[in-house]
Amino acid sequence: xxxxxxxxxxxxxxxxxxxxxxxxxxxxxxxxxxxxxxxxxxxxxxxxxxxxxxxxxxxxxxxxxxxxxxxxxxxxxxxxxxxxxxxxxxxxxxxxxxxxxxxxxxxxxxxxxxxxxxxxxxxxxxxxxxxxxxxxxxxxxxxxxxxxxxxxxxxxxxxxxxxxxxxxxxxxxxxxxxxxxxxxxxxxxxxxxxxxxxxxxxxxxxxxxxxxxxxxxxxxxxxxxxxxxxxxxxxxxxxxxxxxxxxxxxxxxxxxxxxxxxxxxxxxxxxxxxxxxxxxxxxxxxxxx
Amino acid sequence: xxxxxxxxxxxxxxxxxxxxxxxxxxxxxxxxxxxxxxxxxxxxxxxxxxxxxxxxxxxxxxxxxxxxxxxxxxxxxxxxxxxxxxxxxxxxxxxxxxxxxxxxxxxxxxxxxxxxxxxxxxxxxxxxxxxxxxxxxxxxxxxxxxxxxxxxxxxxxxxxxxxxxxxxxxxxxxxxxxxxxxxxxxxxxxxxxxxxxxxxxxxx
Numbered sequence: 001x002x003x004x005x006x007x008x009x010x011x012x013x014x015x016x017x018x019x020x021x022x023x024x025x026x027x028x029x030x031x032x033x034x035x036x037x038x039x040x041x042x043x044x045x046x047x048x049x050x051x052x053x054x055x056x057x058x059x060x061x062x063x064x065x066x067x068x069x070x071x072x073x074x075x076x077x078x079x080x081x082x083x084x085x086x087x088x089x090x091x092x093x094x095x096x097x098x099x100x101x102x103x104x105x106x107x108x109x110x111x112x113x114x115x116x117x118x119x120x121x122x123x124x125x126x127x128x129x130x131x132x133x134x135x136x137x138x139x140x141x142x143x144x145x146x147x148x149x150x151x152x153x154x155x156x157x158x159x160x161x162x163x164x165x166x167x168x169x170x171x172x173x174x175x176x177x178x179x180x181x182x183x184x185x186x187x188x189x190x191x192x193x194x195x196x197x198x199x200x201x202x203x204x205x206x207x208x209x210x211x212x213x214x215x216x217x218x219x220x221x222x223x224x225x226x227x228x229x230x231x232x233x234x235x236x237x238x239x240x241x242x243x244x245x246x247x248x249x250x251x252x253x254x255x256x257x258x259x260x261x262x263x264x265x266x267x268x269x270x271x272x273x274x275x276x277x278x279x280x281x282x283x284x285x286x287x288x289x
Numbered sequence: 290x291x292x293x294x295x296x297x298x299x300x301x302x303x304x305x306x307x308x309x310x311x312x313x314x315x316x317x318x319x320x321x322x323x324x325x326x327x328x329x330x331x332x333x334x335x336x337x338x339x340x341x342x343x344x345x346x347x348x349x350x351x352x353x354x355x356x357x358x359x360x361x362x363x364x365x366x367x368x369x370x371x372x373x374x375x376x377x378x379x380x381x382x383x384x385x386x387x388x389x390x391x392x393x394x395x396x397x398x399x400x401x402x403x404x405x406x407x408x409x410x411x412x413x414x415x416x417x418x419x420x421x422x423x424x425x426x427x428x429x430x431x432x433x434x435x436x437x438x439x440x441x442x443x444x445x446x447x448x449x450x451x452x453x454x455x456x457x458x459x460x461x462x463x464x465x466x467x468x469x470x471x472x473x474x475x476x477x478x479x480x481x482x483x484x485x486x487x488x489x490x491x492x493x
Contacts, residue, residue: 062344071343071350074376074384081385088431095472096430099490102457103424110381117343117350124345178387289339289355 029150033264036151041274047140048258048278049236055133055254056280057234059125065250066172066285068118069220073173075114076218080182080209082107115217122250126163133161156260163251165222166241170200172225172285204249221250224284232284239279252282328437329397332360334421336414337406350378354417380416391432399429401439419452438476446479450486461487
């Protein structure tokens with residue numbers, strides 16, 4: 001009778017231990033599922049950041065946007081100066097006005113060509129940045145799918161990848177000085193930022209010249225300037241800082257949105273789509289030569 | 290007779306006395322320098338082809354040449370003023386950054402001196418130099434400072450002259466006895482005592 005009681009007790013302990021193991025296993029699997037969700041959420045976010053950063057680095061590769069911004073501002077000063085010289089020659093020294101006209105005419109042609117190059121650069125930079133983001137996404141996406149008993153992860157989808165700019169970042173071009181009329185005109189048109197510190201041309205403007213040259217285009221894009229010869233590196237930024245570029249201005253930031261479908265493999269089927277956004281700003285401008 | 294002689298002598302010597310009183314005929318120190326260097330200011334143009342500019346697919350504005358323009362008063366080459374920088378592609382001006390106002394004294398004469406950053410300048414540098422010479426000449430003219438000579442680095446005269454001629458400057462030949470509608474002349478010299486050439490820009 002005693003041995004029967006002992007056997008019954010042993011059986012209870014085995015049942016209890018088995019039950020406990022089962023409960024622990026279920027809890028473990030639930031923890032793994034939640035852990036997996038959190039891990040995946042972080043991974044998707046990191047991937048979005050990584051892809052956005054790759055595109056942002058490409059945008060201002062070799063400082064092409066910084067160089068273009070600077071040359072646009074210089075071309076503007078060249079046209080203004082040549083136009084003024086031509087007008088002065090016409091009124092005071094007609095004997096030399098032919099030379100002055102030739103020199104002025106070539107500057108307006110240069111302004112047109114530079115604008116055409118700026119437009120071309122916009123297409124090249126955007127296409128290369130998007131291609132780099134696409135390539136990066138393709139290299140990452142194949143590492144995602146998995147099918148575990150407790151978690152199933154599908155291939156991520158890149159819902160959106162676009163280029164833009166950051167809010168409130170002016171152009172990288174320091175105001176050009178020493179032609180008083182142009183400085184006064186820029187001031188009157190609010191082309192120069194009134195922020196303390198560096199006096200930079202405002203971002204996303206078409207800094208039109210007065211008078212006969214007002215048909216020429218001098219577009220200046222947003223880009224972080226160098227500070228004491230230090231270049232601002234490409235970096236992640238808050239998604240709220242991203243803005244679309246107006247018209248055909250040169251871009252200086254990227255934004256990526258990735259979504260990923262996940263489902264649980266235990267118990268009732270639950271499926272969820274998680275998405276993440278990554279936003280990055282391009283490498284800032286280099287000190288100009 | 291004496292009266293006539295007196296009037297002749299007065300008419301000859303009075304201008305001399307007048308000029309002497311102005312100091313024009315006083316013995317000048319370094320008068321040899323003034324003859325060798327008949328200008329008061331030097332505007333120096335130094336060209337340099339820049340690396341890694343506008344390097345993107347389909348770029349049509351590289352290579353870029355930068356021309357730094359500085360000026361200094363005669364005898365003070367260590368006291369240069371950064372006047373402006375010009376940027377070019379294939380001789381076409383791309384941009385200007387004025388660094389300082391034109392503060393060469395009105396009426397004083399100017400020498401343009403062309404230098405290159407390296408010993409083997411590119412054709413783009415020659416073209417940029419030719420354009421910069423025209424621009425400085427016009428700028429100086431409008432500030433009433435005549436450019437009396439352009440000194441060009443040894444070995445560059447032929448190339449720069451030909452690019453100037455491609456820009457409507459014409460060679461003034463000695464035997465030309467025809468009326469030339471020259472608005473302005475350009476006296477080129479290779480180095481300080483090399484070959485010379487005179488170009489003119491037609492006013493019409």
